[in-house]
Amino acid sequence: MDTKDTGKSFAERAMADRLSLVPFSGIRKVFDKVKELEAAGKDVIHWQIGRPDFDTPEHIKAAAAAALKRGEVHYAPNLGIPALRKAIGARTTIDTGVPVDGEKQTCVMAGANEAILVSMLAFINPGDEVLVPDPNWHHYKSCASMAGGIPVEVPVRLEDGFSMSPDEVEKRITPRTKMLCLTSPANPTGCVESAENLKALADIARRHDLVVLADEIYSRIYYGERNYAPSFYSVPGMPERTVIINGFSKTYAMDGWRLGWTVASEEMTRAILKVRQYTTVCVNTFIQYGAAEALSADQSCVDQMVGEFSKRRTVMLDGLAKIPGVKVAEPKGAFYVFPDIRSFGKSSAQVADYLLNEHHIACVAGSVFGPSGEGHLRLAYSCSTEECRKGVDRLRTALSALK
Numbered sequence: 001m002d003t004k005d006t007g008k009s010f011a012e013r014a015m016a017d018r019l020s021l022v023p024f025s026g027i028r029k030v031f032d033k034v035k036e037l038e039a040a041g042k043d044v045i046h047w048q049i050g051r052p053d054f055d056t057p058e059h060i061k062a063a064a065a066a067a068l069k070r071g072e073v074h075y076a077p078n079l080g081i082p083a084l085r086k087a088i089g090a091r092t093t094i095d096t097g098v099p100v101d102g103e104k105q106t107c108v109m110a111g112a113n114e115a116i117l118v119s120m121l122a123f124i125n126p127g128d129e130v131l132v133p134d135p136n137w138h139h140y141k142s143c144a145s146m147a148g149g150i151p152v153e154v155p156v157r158l159e160d161g162f163s164m165s166p167d168e169v170e171k172r173i174t175p176r177t178k179m180l181c182l183t184s185p186a187n188p189t190g191c192v193e194s195a196e197n198l199k200a201l202a203d204i205a206r207r208h209d210l211v212v213l214a215d216e217i218y219s220r221i222y223y224g225e226r227n228y229a230p231s232f233y234s235v236p237g238m239p240e241r242t243v244i245i246n247g248f249s250k251t252y253a254m255d256g257w258r259l260g261w262t263v264a265s266e267e268m269t270r271a272i273l274k275v276r277q278y279t280t281v282c283v284n285t286f287i288q289y290g291a292a293e294a295l296s297a298d299q300s301c302v303d304q305m306v307g308e309f310s311k312r313r314t315v316m317l318d319g320l321a322k323i324p325g326v327k328v329a330e331p332k333g334a335f336y337v338f339p340d341i342r343s344f345g346k347s348s349a350q351v352a353d354y355l356l357n358e359h360h361i362a363c364v365a366g367s368v369f370g371p372s373g374e375g376h377l378r379l380a381y382s383c384s385t386e387e388c389r390k391g392v393d394r395l396r397t398a399l400s401a402l403k
């Protein structure tokens, strides 16, 4: 058909309707602008990207390189190589206190993001409602929509430390509610749900027979007393209805490797496997050996990285505390702080654009993460401590000028 008949190009006519439900990433737009500024010789503060600035530890790279040299270059099992699944099972058992059979209950994925999409396709029917925190990591909403589900946002607020209120969840339950997505520690807020709150949310999940998608990708980047944030999986009765989403990107500085995993009951894992067989089939075989080494070897590299994030967090919080008009809820995990900048009388997108264009501070407008993110900025302190220090000084100057 010719374009003249519909007024639409061929590509527009060809596109599936579901694409109208999902936006392009608001974060990627900032990346493009940063590249442009850097090409023009500007010194940019990199608070836009949620990935560690460290290199992947040497022993992990060496294990992957050795596997490649050895000829581990053919298809792996759909669920992942046994050594890696066993290591994921053992690690999850240590972190959550719940025995996990790695061979039967885990699936290795091309990043946590693939794990989210596959889980939605495995458990969401068209018309099912999926509760997501607002603000949120956008993949829950977009992947739920692509599976035919209907995302329903549950607002979380700075006044509550961005914790998910069981009352707010309960208010949004309908006969179509199928899944609750939880992120703890959270992106973009850094909130860590307390064990008590997880229990209250678990009670709702049990009463309404919900599947819980517990995204724990930041669990080991936790500034509390233990080295793993409280897990939804540890709440009695929850392992049968929970899919843990986790991965290597943040904990081991392996974001470019594209490796993540799910942990779920044996039966739920079989459902995940079914979808998995028709997506990427399996993850690159030789990199899985590097990942198995990451989980099984001495974990001091993780402690060192978390120690560095902790220093940066202090620099950010001290710096933000000195800027009049900025309110902050102390992040307890991940590497994000989500200050409230409403007192400056502009939208979060206007402030983020101003900071980037006039002061070369790259961050993401809170509205990108959902309607309740409006009035906030997401600052990712995953760049060097020095850059964070320089950044908070520059931010103080920039925001003071805005007042």
Ligand SMILES: Cc1ncc(COP(=O)(O)O)c(C=O)c1O
Pocket (backbone or CB within 6 Å): 050, 110, 111, 112, 113, 114, 137, 183, 186, 187, 215, 217, 246, 247, 248, 249, 255, 258, 259, 260
């Ligand atoms: C909450 C959350 N889940 C999942 C992901 C995706 O991680 P991966 O690199 O493993 O796909 C991210 C990445 O920023 C994230 O913040």
